[in-house]
Amino acid sequence: MITDPLLVRIGEAVQLSHQGERETARLLFAEIWDEIGGEQGDPLHRCTLAHAMADVQNDVREELLWDQRALAAADLLTDARVAQAGVPLPVAGLYPSLHLNLSECHRKLGDLDRAREHLRHAQATIGALGDDGYGQMIRNGLERMAEQLR
Incomplete structure (x- = not known):
């Protein structure tokens, strides 16, 4: 709490x-x-x-x-x-969401290379999150972002 x-x-x-x-x-x-x-x-x-x-x-x-x-x-x-x-959460658990948001910003700005870079960082740190509602929400966001960047 x-x-x-x-x-x-x-x-x-x-x-x-x-x-x-x-x-x-x-x-x-x-x-x-x-x-x-x-x-x-x-x-x-x-x-x-x-x-x-x-x-x-x-x-x-x-x-x-x-x-x-x-x-x-x-x-x-x-x-x-x-x-x-x-x-x-441990500090490591903050990074997936932080990088996901940065990926989304860069995607909106048309900088797809930077968007993919932050998506990779988010994917690399997702293991720090549990299999709870928050972790699933971030995983779903990563899947959507990966799809948008294909």
Whole structure:
């Protein structure tokens, strides 16, 4: 169970975006981004927020920028920090989704080589996910992306 209060707030904003309140979610993400210190903030907060912020962007270039921020922050994370926050995944479990999102951005921008590169990274790290609902959702996304890039 997630115990980190900022991650809980980010999760609440994600729920707003899933309910169609994308603009409200984007404003909350921006507010939290400022609170955590932006690029200088805790890598777990930056990774989580940037990963979610990417999903509420209307411009694919902005989406790509946020997805790149999420990946860069993930590279600074440790399993101990993730566990301390109550996140039920090891750091390795974050990469399939991060790379899948980057693949999708590059596909939308027409950079199919980069899209395939991130798809390969996602496929190479998928073993870190369990056979639960989340893992299956990411696996299905990888299958769809592979099909789109054929």
